[in-house]
Amino acid sequence: MNRWAIKVLWRNMVVFKKTWLTNMTFYFIEPLLYLSAMGLGLGAFIGEINGTSYIRFIAPGIIASSAMWSASSESTYGSFVKMHYQKIYHAMVAAPLYIEEVVAGEILYAVFKAVIYGSIILLVITAFGLVSSAWALLTPFVLVLAGFVFALLGMIWTGLVPKIDSFSFFFTLVITPMFLFSGVFSPIDPFPGFVQAAAWFLPLYHVVVLLRSLASGDVGLFLLVHAGVLVLSIILLYPFPQRFMKKRLGL
Numbered sequence: 001m002n003r004w005a006i007k008v009l010w011r012n013m014v015v016f017k018k019t020w021l022t023n024m025t026f027y028f029i030e031p032l033l034y035l036s037a038m039g040l041g042l043g044a045f046i047g048e049i050n051g052t053s054y055i056r057f058i059a060p061g062i063i064a065s066s067a068m069w070s071a072s073s074e075s076t077y078g079s080f081v082k083m084h085y086q087k088i089y090h091a092m093v094a095a096p097l098y099i100e101e102v103v104a105g106e107i108l109y110a111v112f113k114a115v116i117y118g119s120i121i122l123l124v125i126t127a128f129g130l131v132s133s134a135w136a137l138l139t140p141f142v143l144v145l146a147g148f149v150f151a152l153l154g155m156i157w158t159g160l161v162p163k164i165d166s167f168s169f170f171f172t173l174v175i176t177p178m179f180l181f182s183g184v185f186s187p188i189d190p191f192p193g194f195v196q197a198a199a200w201f202l203p204l205y206h207v208v209v210l211l212r213s214l215a216s217g218d219v220g221l222f223l224l225v226h227a228g229v230l231v232l233s234i235i236l237l238y239p240f241p242q243r244f245m246k247k248r249l250g251l
Helices: 003-046 054-085 088-094 099-127 134-158 164-181 193-199 203-216 222-237 239-248
Strands: none
Touching (some): 003 054, 054 088, 054 099, 054 134, 054 203, 088 099, 099 134, 134 239, 164 203, 203 222, 222 239
8 A cells, every 4th residue: 555545545534524424423323223222122131141241242342343334335335436426436547546556545444434433432332331441442453454354345345246236235145144143242152053163254253352352351362363363354355356446447
């Protein structure tokens, strides 16, 4: 990533400055609704999980899922609109930019949104006393990893699909299963063995483990394994969005 990718990021942030209220509303209110409905409503019947209240248990998972949804939405619908309808990508590559730099800037913008939205949820749950460890200050670094993984997945899909309606398959078949089976709302231990094994291939699972451990102060070397999986995923996925988008634009 070079200075031109940063220019693309800056361009998107200028637009974000004008539309931040609309952008923030959905990704801020919906996680709070999940936290309230599941944590307070369902939590009244569940009681404690692993020695902690249910609302305290799911709060870090809500941060993780917020980062996932924001980065995924920006790198799919947001990127597709700029590429296909607004022709912004075409204008950028007509200037002294390569498509690789444009894609890198788009990925950075999705990471930025993941960190912003996740950090805001962190501040809210901290204000409600749902964070019990100073290790939670490392949350933005985990959100950076999460933002990169989900931005890359979204940009890969954007580089492949023929029309905007196809994103429903991505969210239904990829994002929603991660949301449900990555330990956001319950431990994965009660699931069958094959589901527990499959969870290791779901990036959100590792983000949830990291954030939940930091929020509770249950830290150890095992967290390096989960962080390593995310870093490895980024390394493996990074070449594909540029390759697919380059082919998509006929460059």
